[in-house]
Amino acid sequence: MRIKPIAAWLLTALIVAAAIIATAPGSSYSRQDRGLPFAEASRAHPAGTDALGRDRMVRVSAALLLSLAGSMAASAITTAAAAGVGALAAFGPAGCGWLALLVCDAFLALPWLFLLMMVRSILPLTTSPADSAAVTFLVLAALGWPACARAVYRGALHLKRSGWMLHARSAGLRPHQIVRAAIPNLAPLLLPQFLVSIPAFVIAEANLGALGLGVGEPLPSWGGMLLELDNSAMLLETRWVYLPILLLVAVLLLLEAVAVEV
Amino acid sequence: MRIGLAVAQWLSRTIVILLLVIIGTTALVRYAPGYLTDEREMEAPYAQEARAELSVEAAQSRSIGHMVTAEIASWAHGSGGISRQYGVPVSQLILPRLAVSGALLLRSLLLAWTLAIFGSLVASAGRKPSLVWRAPATLLLAIPTAALATLCLISDHGGPVLVMGLLLAARDFKFLERALRKSWLEPHLLHARAQGIPAARLLRFHVLPDIAPQLAALVPLSLVTALSALVPVEVIFNVQGLGALAWNAAMNRDLPVLLAATMVMALAVTLSGPLPSRPNRADDAVEWTRA
Numbered sequence: 001m002r003i004k005p006i007a008a009w010l011l012t013a014l015i016v017a018a019a020i021i022a023t024a025p026g027s028s029y030s031r032q033d034r035g036l037p038f039a040e041a042s043r044a045h046p047a048g049t050d051a052l053g054r055d056r057m058v059r060v061s062a063a064l065l066l067s068l069a070g071s072m073a074a075s076a077i078t079t080a081a082a083a084g085v086g087a088l089a090a091f092g093p094a095g096c097g098w099l100a101l102l103v104c105d106a107f108l109a110l111p112w113l114f115l116l117m118m119v120r121s122i123l124p125l126t127t128s129p130a131d132s133a134a135v136t137f138l139v140l141a142a143l144g145w146p147a148c149a150r151a152v153y154r155g156a157l158h159l160k161r162s163g164w165m166l167h168a169r170s171a172g173l174r175p176h177q178i179v180r181a182a183i184p185n186l187a188p189l190l191l192p193q194f195l196v197s198i199p200a201f202v203i204a205e206a207n208l209g210a211l212g213l214g215v216g217e218p219l220p221s222w223g224g225m226l227l228e229l230d231n232s233a234m235l236l237e238t239r240w241v242y243l244p245i246l247l248l249v250a251v252l253l254l255l256e257a258v259a260v261e262v
Numbered sequence: 263m264r265i266g267l268a269v270a271q272w273l274s275r276t277i278v279i280l281l282l283v284i285i286g287t288t289a290l291v292r293y294a295p296g297y298l299t300d301e302r303e304m305e306a307p308y309a310q311e312a313r314a315e316l317s318v319e320a321a322q323s324r325s326i327g328h329m330v331t332a333e334i335a336s337w338a339h340g341s342g343g344i345s346r347q348y349g350v351p352v353s354q355l356i357l358p359r360l361a362v363s364g365a366l367l368l369r370s371l372l373l374a375w376t377l378a379i380f381g382s383l384v385a386s387a388g389r390k391p392s393l394v395w396r397a398p399a400t401l402l403l404a405i406p407t408a409a410l411a412t413l414c415l416i417s418d419h420g421g422p423v424l425v426m427g428l429l430l431a432a433r434d435f436k437f438l439e440r441a442l443r444k445s446w447l448e449p450h451l452l453h454a455r456a457q458g459i460p461a462a463r464l465l466r467f468h469v470l471p472d473i474a475p476q477l478a479a480l481v482p483l484s485l486v487t488a489l490s491a492l493v494p495v496e497v498i499f500n501v502q503g504l505g506a507l508a509w510n511a512a513m514n515r516d517l518p519v520l521l522a523a524t525m526v527m528a529l530a531v532t533l534s535g536p537l538p539s540r541p542n543r544a545d546d547a548v549e550w551t552r553a
Contacts, residue, residue: 105275106282109531111489114508114524118287121512121520122294203406207494210408211509222406229412245409252404 007257014251015068018061029062030054030218040238048240050228054218060244063220064251070137071201077141078148079194083186085145086152090160091179101153107146113207115143120213129216136214140201148193155189156182195259199252206248222248276532283528288329291517297323299515315346333521343518347511352522355507360526363496363503366422367488373427374484378434385435386442387461395439402432408494415498422499426491430484437483441476445469482534489527 021027033039033053041048047057085104089097119139123132159165159182168178202222208214209223217224225244291297298320302312323329336343342352385395402410407429414420445451446469454464470477492505500506504523511519 102278103282106279106286106528108486109279109528110283110524111486111492111527111531113490113493114520114527115287115290117493117508117512118517118520118524119290119294121515122291122297122517124299199404206406207408210406210412211494211497211512213512223408226406226409226412229409229416245405245413248406248409249401249404253400256400256404 003257004260007254011251011254011258014064014247014254018064021057021061022065027055027058029059029220038238041240047243048238051231056240056243059220059225060247063222063225063244064247066133066215066219067202067205067222068198068251070133071140071198071205074137074141074144074201075194075197077138078144078197079190081141081145082148082152082193083183083190085149086154087156087179087183087186089149089153090156091175091182097153100149104146104149107143108150113204116140116204116208117211117213120208127216129219132214132216133219133221136205136208137201140204144197144201148197151193152186152189155186159185192259195255199255199259202248202252202255279532280525280528284333284525285326285330287521287524288333289326291521292323292326292329297517337525342522345511345516345519347514347516347519352518355519356504356522356526359502359504359507362501363492363505366426366496366501366503367485367492369423370426370430370488371484373423374430374434374488375480377427377431378438381431381435382438382442383465385439386446395435399432399435402428403436406494407491408498411495411498422495422501425495425499426488429491430488433487434480434484437480438473438476441473442469445472448472482531485534486531489531 022029031054033049033055036045036049036053037051039045039049039053045055045057047055047060050056050059085100089100092100116136116139120132120136123135127135165178165182168181173181205214206222206226209221210226211223212227214223215221222244226248228241229245231241298316302308322332333343336352340351340353342356344350345352345355348355381395381399385392405413407425410429411422411425414425451464451468454468455461489505492503493509494505495501496503496505497509504526508520508523511517511523
């Protein structure tokens with residue numbers, strides 16, 4: 001049985017459903033119904049409400065869309081940066097390549113979460129929720145490229161030593177012409193890196209949010225919703241509080257299934 | 263002679279990486295838009311004092327070069343700077359917590375490696391990758407550390423060692439199983455198995471020596487993952503270690519402490535590395551990312 005197409009279809013269906021719920025007329029992720037905190041599932045609120053009376057289903061849908069959009073954008077930036085650095089290290093002057101790989105090593109020596117925490121903690125106190133979301137995913141993109149750059153470097157080095165590349169060089173092609181010809185050949189390497197980075201960024205955002213350093217309220221995020229689990233009163237009131245974590249795990253499993261062995 | 267050269271190369275590489283980390287993190291902190299702001303500025307009783315402290319800090323941090331030199335000098339003197347939040351030398355805050363986090367890391371890594379090595383040896387012995395082994399590992403990797411820790415806390419089952427151990431074991435298992443399976447499919451080993459040579463003998467004399475570089479690379483790679491998991495685990499389980507200290511520093515914008523904690527982490531990862539050649543390290547990092 002081929003899992004990948006099924007996973008891709010399920011993921012698409014989830015995204016479409018989330019988009020319909022989040023953009024339906026009258027639905028808002030930030031509208032508070034102060035008379036209905038911790039509400040159980042009902043016709044008006046199919047997954048109940050949170051401590052501020054906000055519709056949980058709408059918030060989970062918006063969080064899914066925000067998280068996926070942000071992670072995909074971050075992954076695209078990471079992959080582009082890795083392609084640039086990896087190609088420069090392989091095709092550029094020896095000193096330049098050595099320096100690029102040394103910087104990669106320095107980044108790889110640092111645990112992600114510490115750098116993320118550091119960067120998020122030094123944002124201005126007046127940062128808006130939208131800016132905090134943008135900064136969170138930009139920081140993820142800025143920190144995620146070194147491992148990917150190493151993979152690209154390895155692939156580019158392999159290309160550089162290939163027969164057709166030697167022929168191109170001996171025929172007198174200039175370095176920029178060689179790089180232009182090499183980059184499309186790196187695409188089979190870049191696509192898996194792009195896909196593998198997406199779930200990694202979703203998890204990183206969730207972890208950061210669960211520590212109170214992710215996307216700011218009232219914007220919904222996986223991490224922010226995981227914080228609900230700290231509220232023991234809410235756990236006693238409703239089981240719907242587990243919906244975000246179940247959906248997050250399902251999305252991550254689907255993303256992993258799509259990304260595996262592309 | 264050759265070993266001496268390798269050690270010298272490794273040491274010089276470690277020093278260069280640490281210098282890069284110090285320069286990079288200092289530049290990151292200095293040019294961040296929120297540098298030289300303090301939450302206390304919003305509260306009237308403390309605003310005056312906070313502004314006075316910030317103006318002193320502003321005068322001391324005019325140039326990156328000066329900041330880097332001051333950071334290195336403070337570590338050379340053994341203080342590591344002064345905490346903004348507590349007003350005490352950073353080393354006084356970090357050193358007692360190092361033992362707590364170190365013990366937690368060590369127990370988690372031992373648990374993870376035991377589970378991962380045992381699981382991967384059994385799983386790789388089969389003809390095809392088995393869902394019985396792969397599904398739990400994939401599921402564990404799809405649960406964020408903070409969520410797993412919170413669920414353990416809510417259900418009153420498991421502690422910080424189990425959460426970190428399971429998370430690491432899942433990642434290590436996928437990495438090792440891939441390496442072992444690749445090794446078992448080598449033509450000479452397939453031939454040897456067909457000849458009826460016992461699997462235990464092949465494992466001892468061929469497979470394990472073959473994957474020894476990957477096993478060695480597992481140490482720094484696991485450590486990086488463990489250190490990242492350390493923060494949510496320590497915060498959620500209220501363990502007074504380095505991760506909780508760093509989180510507290512992040513929440514209170516105590517940058518000297520956060521900077522020092524990051525340096526300690528970078529030092530631990532860099533020193534834990536074996537002496538691999540560059541391409542090997544690249545291969546391991548790629549395989550690890552894929553796992």
